[in-house]
Amino acid sequence: MYIVHVHTTMKNATIFQIDLASRAPVYQQIAGEIRALLVTGQLAPGASLPTVRQLAVDLNVHHNTVANAYRILAGEGWLDLQRRRGARVLPRLKPAPLKRGTHNTFRTDLKRLLARAVAEGISPRAIVRHLAISARHVKSWALAKGGA
Amino acid sequence: MLPHSLFSLTLLAAPQALGATALFLVGGIFLTAVFLNFLPELTRRDIFFAVTVYPDYRRSVEARLSVRRFRYAVWIHTFVALSFVSAGVASKHLLVPLIGIFWQVIGATIAFLRARRQVLPHATVQSPRREAALVRRSPGAIYWLLQIGPFAILTSSILYLRAHWQSIPARFPIHWGLNGEPNGWSNRSFAGVYGPALIGFSVCLFIALFSYGVVHWTRQIRSTGADAAAETRFRRIQLAALVAVQYFMAWIFSGLPFTALGPHPQRAPNVTPFLLGTFAFVAVLYAILIHTGQGGANLMAAGSDSDILGAGAAIGDRTPEECWKAGVFYVNANDPALMVEKRFGIGYTLNFGRPGAWFLAAAILAVAVVPLVIAFLSVR
Numbered sequence: 001m002y003i004v005h006v007h008t009t010m011k012n013a014t015i016f017q018i019d020l021a022s023r024a025p026v027y028q029q030i031a032g033e034i035r036a037l038l039v040t041g042q043l044a045p046g047a048s049l050p051t052v053r054q055l056a057v058d059l060n061v062h063h064n065t066v067a068n069a070y071r072i073l074a075g076e077g078w079l080d081l082q083r084r085r086g087a088r089v090l091p092r093l094k095p096a097p098l099k100r101g102t103h104n105t106f107r108t109d110l111k112r113l114l115a116r117a118v119a120e121g122i123s124p125r126a127i128v129r130h131l132a133i134s135a136r137h138v139k140s141w142a143l144a145k146g147g148a
Numbered sequence: 149m150l151p152h153s154l155f156s157l158t159l160l161a162a163p164q165a166l167g168a169t170a171l172f173l174v175g176g177i178f179l180t181a182v183f184l185n186f187l188p189e190l191t192r193r194d195i196f197f198a199v200t201v202y203p204d205y206r207r208s209v210e211a212r213l214s215v216r217r218f219r220y221a222v223w224i225h226t227f228v229a230l231s232f233v234s235a236g237v238a239s240k241h242l243l244v245p246l247i248g249i250f251w252q253v254i255g256a257t258i259a260f261l262r263a264r265r266q267v268l269p270h271a272t273v274q275s276p277r278r279e280a281a282l283v284r285r286s287p288g289a290i291y292w293l294l295q296i297g298p299f300a301i302l303t304s305s306i307l308y309l310r311a312h313w314q315s316i317p318a319r320f321p322i323h324w325g326l327n328g329e330p331n332g333w334s335n336r337s338f339a340g341v342y343g344p345a346l347i348g349f350s351v352c353l354f355i356a357l358f359s360y361g362v363v364h365w366t367r368q369i370r371s372t373g374a375d376a377a378a379e380t381r382f383r384r385i386q387l388a389a390l391v392a393v394q395y396f397m398a399w400i401f402s403g404l405p406f407t408a409l410g411p412h413p414q415r416a417p418n419v420t421p422f423l424l425g426t427f428a429f430v431a432v433l434y435a436i437l438i439h440t441g442q443g444g445a446n447l448m449a450a451g452s453d454s455d456i457l458g459a460g461a462a463i464g465d466r467t468p469e470e471c472w473k474a475g476v477f478y479v480n481a482n483d484p485a486l487m488v489e490k491r492f493g494i495g496y497t498l499n500f501g502r503p504g505a506w507f508l509a510a511a512i513l514a515v516a517v518v519p520l521v522i523a524f525l526s527v528r
Contacts, residue, residue: 014281014282014283015279015280015281015282015371015372016279016280016282017277017278017279018277018278018279019276019277019278020276020277020278021276021277034282037282043282047282048284049282049284050280050281050282050283050284050285051284053364053484054284054285054364055280055282056484057365057366057367057484057485058278058280058281058367058368058371059278059280060278060367060466060467060483060484060485061484062482062484063484086284
């Protein structure tokens with residue numbers, strides 16, 4: 001009875017999570033989660049992503065929600081969308097050209113995030129610790145890509 | 149003459165098979181009762197009588213009482229069903245055992261609905277957190293190779309019959325009465341000779357389509373931890389069971405026309421090996437399903453909840469409560485899944501909120517109707 005082989009083993013699969021109760025739109029959550037996996041190299045170039053339909057079924061969200069997320073990532077140069085065959089991760093040798101105001105937006109977002117963390121009771125010392133860990137991660141991604 | 153279903157050939161075909169038939173019916177009803185007895189424990193830990201509950205609820209006194217009441221009802225209805233079968237076999241009336249079978253099904257359904265009503269006030273909201281694996285699902289090359297087998301068996305049967313066309317009598321019996329005398333006949337026509345194999349083709353094709361659906365149209369609910377591995381194993385077992393059913397069906401339908409080529413085509417065939425084989429096949433299938441549980445629930449180690457969704461959370465099956473009609477029929481136009489896990493039972497059911505599900509339901513109906521049409525055309 002165990003002769004049938006199915007490539008559905010989750011052991012080495014890349015997993016991500018979304019929260020439907022979150023205020024962030026679901027397509028942005030999906031795009032954000034996959035982008036994080038791409039930036040950290042957990043999704044390597046050449047890797048195949050599931051079809052829009054399969055991911056929508058697994059998450060129980062509308063097809064268009066997943067399609068929007070895939071389109072955002074394709075627009076950023078991360079994915080090659082293949083009709084009916086899902087998406088393939090593209091080699092992205094250098095980041096997209098920096099848009100004007102990106103630094104400012106990042107600074108504002110980070111400030112808001114830190115303010116929320118303080119408001120929700122995370123101690124400044126813990127915040128600094130998290131930021132130090134994150135900084136190390138960012139540095140390792142940059143080194144892995146041969147950047148500075 | 150009224151058309152006889154080809155399948156009735158396998159039931160009450162001859163007096164010598166009466167004992168085996170009675171054993172088959174009694175055994176089938178008993179096996180179903182055993183399966184129903186275990187069913188409340190075979191669902192996912194946070195689904196209880198088709199209601200999403202906290203995993204701890206099933207250990208409460210109230211939950212245990214619901215299970216006990218359900219089991220009492222199942223066994224009482226089984227006893228009544230067995231009485232009908234005994235009376236039917238003794239009086240040689242085919243209708244009476246059928247009433248027994250329906251009695252058991254309807255009785256168990258009423259007991260289930262009563263238990264569900266008792267559990268509904270304890271329903272809880274499923275976790276809004278969802279996880280998914282970024283991996284494409286495919287049944288693999290071995291699965292597709294195994295798919296060739298049933299169709300090869302049926303094709304061989306057709307080719308053999310074609311090669312021996314002249315040896316087939318112009319008119320041959322395919323149905324026998326309780327006295328062992330033939331009372332249903334088929335003629336040497338396309339439908340009469342190749343009909344059973346063509347039915348086998350349609351049945352095997354439908355099962356292949358269903359298997360494809362299990363891989364591509366169903367939801368992987370858990371993607372992390374031991375629960376995900378158990379769910380994956382459950383899916384494999386489901387596919388293996390479906391392949392086994394395809395081979396079993398191919399064996400039956402390729403063998404049926406050979407009654408006309410035997411040395412004594414007028415004599416009722418001995419159906420005892422067939423009945424015992426079917427009984428053994430169903431018993432093994434039930435044992436495997438009880439071993440795995442719905443979604444691999446019985447393969448999951450205790451306390452092995454998903455590591456990112458949090459232990460003790462009611463994850464459920466990611467289907468809203470209000471979309472389940474009587475806990476059995478799922479209707480949700482907003483759910484992209486064409487097939488979802490059954491809430492009471494093992495395996496998958498259709499999402500009737502999707503138009504595709506209605507096409508599949510029509511296909512199921514066609515698989516049931518085609519044999520009747522062919523039987524009508526072939527039996528004279």
